[in-house]
Amino acid sequence: MKSGFGKRRRRLDPILKKKRVAFIDYKNVRLLTKYITPQGKMAGAKRTGLCTQNQRQLMVAIKRARFLGLLPYIGTTTKD
Amino acid sequence: MEKSNRIYEGMFVLPQTFVREDKERAFELLTSALAKHDAEVKYMDIWSERSLAYEINHVREASYVLVYFEAESESIAKIERTFRITDNILRLLVVRPEKGFELDTFIKEESLKKEEQAKLAEETKGEEVKS
Numbered sequence: 115m116k117s118g119f120g121k122r123r124r125r126l127d128p129i130l131k132k133k134r135v136a137f138i139d140y141k142n143v144r145l146l147t148k149y150i151t152p153q154g155k156m157a158g159a160k161r162t163g164l165c166t167q168n169q170r171q172l173m174v175a176i177k178r179a180r181f182l183g184l185l186p187y188i189g190t191t192t193k194d
Numbered sequence: 195m196e197k198s199n200r201i202y203e204g205m206f207v208l209p210q211t212f213v214r215e216d217k218e219r220a221f222e223l224l225t226s227a228l229a230k231h232d233a234e235v236k237y238m239d240i241w242s243e244r245s246l247a248y249e250i251n252h253v254r255e256a257s258y259v260l261v262y263f264e265a266e267s268e269s270i271a272k273i274e275r276t277f278r279i280t281d282n283i284l285r286l287l288v289v290r291p292e293k294g295f296e297l298d299t300f301i302k303e304e305s306l307k308k309e310e311q312a313k314l315a316e317e318t319k320g321e322e323v324k325s
Binding site: 136137139140141178180181182183184185186187188 | 241246250256285
């Protein structure tokens, strides 16, 4: 089935289980980059499929990583 | 009164050139300032060296130093202020580790990782010599 936002029930992102990550850490840059767009924006909960608690953890982690220069505030703006 | 000491996680961003020049001096800079505020350093190591996502103070390449230290909660603000006015520190972040974090297990795991890396490095060295 094609994945889309539609009216489907929210699918839970299994990253925390699958990757065996105890929590979303700002040091885990590789994980965080999956949740930002090429422009550097964070993905919303709708897109990430994370539960509220994890989405919040993600937000804090991304903001910390940005502050430290691990992630960009503004990424490359590519035109396709 | 009983002191309320806690473990804190500090991440310090220093220019790579500064750390490469003299790693010990860079570590000394951090430890001495922490010691001034009665913070006990439990773990300190270069976490990673990478190019910054954006330029900070005209610096593009940085070394990230991860420090775990035990300090009184009241001295954290002072520690942060000291580091803010210290040269050669681009950014710093002091946070309390996530719930479930245990420093001892972390240190053990890290030392294991290092051993493995050292082994790997030696093995590759040996292969290079052979070939």
